[in-house]
Amino acid sequence: DTGVSQNPRHKITKRGQNVTFRCDPISEHNRLYWYRQTLGQGPEFLTYFQNEAQLEKSRLLSDRFSAERPKGSFSTLEIQRTEQGDSAMYLCASSLLTGASNTEAFFGQGTRLTVV
Amino acid sequence: DAKTTQPTSMDCAEGRAANLPCNHSTISGNEYVYWYRQIHSQGPQYIIHGLKNNETNEMASLIITEDRKSSTLILPHATLRDTAVYYCIVQNPHYGGATNKLIFGTGTLLAVQP
Numbered sequence: 001d002t003g004v005s006q007n008p009r010h011k012i013t014k015r016g017q018n019v020t021f022r023c024d025p026i027s028e029h030n031r032l033y034w035y036r037q038t039l040g041q042g043p044e045f046l047t048y049f050q051n052e053a054q055l056e057k058s059r060l061l062s063d064r065f066s067a068e069r070p071k072g073s074f075s076t077l078e079i080q081r082t083e084q085g086d087s088a089m090y091l092c093a094s095s096l097l098t099g100a101s102n103t104e105a106f107f108g109q110g111t112r113l114t115v116v
Numbered sequence: 117d118a119k120t121t122q123p124t125s126m127d128c129a130e131g132r133a134a135n136l137p138c139n140h141s142t143i144s145g146n147e148y149v150y151w152y153r154q155i156h157s158q159g160p161q162y163i164i165h166g167l168k169n170n171e172t173n174e175m176a177s178l179i180i181t182e183d184r185k186s187s188t189l190i191l192p193h194a195t196l197r198d199t200a201v202y203y204c205i206v207q208n209p210h211y212g213g214a215t216n217k218l219i220f221g222t223g224t225l226l227a228v229q230p
Contacts, residue, residue: 004159033217042203042220043160056215091159095216102209102216104150107159 002026004108006092012114013082020078021111025094032075033105034067035091036060043091049075050097082115089113119143120204125225128198134191136224138204141185146208149180151189153200154223160203163189194228201225 005024013019025032030051035043046065047057051072061067064082069075079086089112093105121139128134140149150165164171164178166187171178177190191198203223209216 031216035218040222042201042222043218045215045217045219048215048217056217093159093218097216100210104162104165104209105160105216105218106162110157110159112157 004092004094004106006090006108006111008111009109010112010114012116015084015115016081018078018080019082019113020076021090021092021113023075023077023092023094023108025074025092026096026106027073029094029096029106030072031095031097031102032069033093033095034075034077035093037089037091037110038087043089046077079113082113084115087113087115119206119219120221122202122204122221122224124222125227127227127229128191128194130196130228130230131193134194134198134226134228136189136191136202136204136226137186138189139186140204140206143184143206144208146210147206148209149178149184149187150205150207150218151176151178152203152205152218152220153198154203155197155200160220163202165209191226194226196228196230199226199228 033048034046037043049069089110091110093107096103151163152160154160180187201223
């Protein structure tokens with residue numbers, strides 16, 4: 001399977017614990033995006049990387065959230081001191097920027113986080 | 117905020133064409149119309165996109181009005197597996213300096229009935 005892969009698919013954690021999610025994009029894609037989706041809403045942009053550089057962060061990304069893409073390949077999203085309001089589906093997407101044109105985005109299956 | 121408006125939900129009989137409308141009256145000249153869908157508990161899936169000409173691929177057809185203020189996604193022969201939330205999004209893919217993030221609204225829940 002050469003699509004976008006996210007792990008784990010589901011995570012249940014206690015409030016106050018730290019969690020980390022991983023995203024493996026399509027191999028040649030240089031752009032990687034993180035989105036969050038709550039029930040009944042469309043996905044909301046959190047942050048994105050071009051290669052290893054994190055170029056934009058949403059106001060939704062509080063200081064408890066940190067994302068990395070150390071070698072420009074896979075990415076991790078960490079949430080520290082989780083709160084119940086962090087319960088959501090976390091989606092990763094990748095695309096290819098060539099020249100000045102960006103391809104459509106390809107999404108992973110998401111990681112569903114439940115904070116109890 | 118999303119720059120598009122879509123009906124909240126629609127029904128369609130299996131085997132019939134599903135026509136999903138989208139209004140994007142403030143679309144700018146270099147923005148394309150994109151459609152994605154999201155089947156329950158899965159990530160969004162790209163369907164099709166277009167600038168001003170009608171487009172067709174193996175999944176769907178996209179009809180954009182001449183003034184580009186609205187469009188319709190057509191699934192020619194809907195099946196039960198087409199039941200999903202369909203999102204219409206406008207974006208300029210050719211400005212490499214931009215984030216090109218997708219701004220999703222709440223989409224249209226298409227329910228295909230047997």
